[in-house]
Amino acid sequence: MNQDIKEVLISEEALKQRVSELGKAISERYKGQELLMIGVLKGANVFMSDLMRAVSVPIQIDFIAASSYGSSTESSGVVRIVKDLDYSIEGKHVMIVEDIIDTGLTLKYLYDNFSARKPASLSIISLLDKPERRKVELTVDYTGFVIPDEFIVGYGIDYAEKYRNLPFVATLKAEVYTK
Numbered sequence: 214m215n216q217d218i219k220e221v222l223i224s225e226e227a228l229k230q231r232v233s234e235l236g237k238a239i240s241e242r243y244k245g246q247e248l249l250m251i252g253v254l255k256g257a258n259v260f261m262s263d264l265m266r267a268v269s270v271p272i273q274i275d276f277i278a279a280s281s282y283g284s285s286t287e288s289s290g291v292v293r294i295v296k297d298l299d300y301s302i303e304g305k306h307v308m309i310v311e312d313i314i315d316t317g318l319t320l321k322y323l324y325d326n327f328s329a330r331k332p333a334s335l336s337i338i339s340l341l342d343k344p345e346r347r348k349v350e351l352t353v354d355y356t357g358f359v360i361p362d363e364f365i366v367g368y369g370i371d372y373a374e375k376y377r378n379l380p381f382v383a384t385l386k387a388e389v390y391t392k
């Protein structure tokens with residue numbers, strides 16, 4: 214796996230530090246409230262499990278599975294809900310937890326879908342953001358790192374379902390995509 218890596222963009226230490234800062238900001242913002250974090254599977258799983266432990270207000274969690282990339286590096290443009298939420302979010306303070314925003318199509322779809330379910334409030338956090346690639350407008354409440362327009366993997370994020378368990382965020386060598 215390590216021989217496929219071109220460059221480490223965000224180290225394990227930098228990820229830890231930023232998650233801790235985000236946790237503090239969220240704890241301030243939701244002081245005295247309960248927060249329902251909704252992780253977008255599968256990519257957000259690693260980020261969310263670290264993030265929730267950096268937050269001091271009571272947290273509930275749920276997951277939704279959406280997929281639009283399959284085994285390609287380009288979004289198909291069609292967002293599919295593969296697994297819906299287990300519980301109603303009506304009247305709850307909800308935060309959508311994403312690993313990466315690229316075209317924005319996944320989050321736009323989920324934000325609109327969740328808004329219709331009448332939460333008390335709805336916010337978005339994404340560990341990574343590639344603003345250059347955006348196809349739709351989105352308001353993101355918390356961003357971990359803004360990254361350049363390169364396909365990345367690691368810390369939950371895959372290429373063709375691989376590399377999710379890398380503890381850092383990295384780019385892959387060109388030959389990996391042509392294998």
Ligand SMILES: O=P(O)(O)OC[C@H]1O[C@H](OP(=O)(O)OP(=O)(O)O)[C@H](O)[C@@H]1O
Nearest residue numbers: 254255256280281282315316317318319
């Ligand atoms: O802004 P967008 O262009 O929509 O891209 C971002 C989405 O794409 C990836 O998910 P993917 O569809 O690969 O599913 P996965 O999380 O299971 O890997 C990523 O985890 C985001 O959910």
Ligand code: HPA
Nearest residue numbers: 315363364365366370371
């Ligand atoms: O850069 C990326 N890497 C992996 N999956 C993704 N889904 C959107 N952008 C990316």
Ligand SMILES: [Mg+2]
Nearest residue numbers: 256282283371
């Ligand atoms: Mg993926």
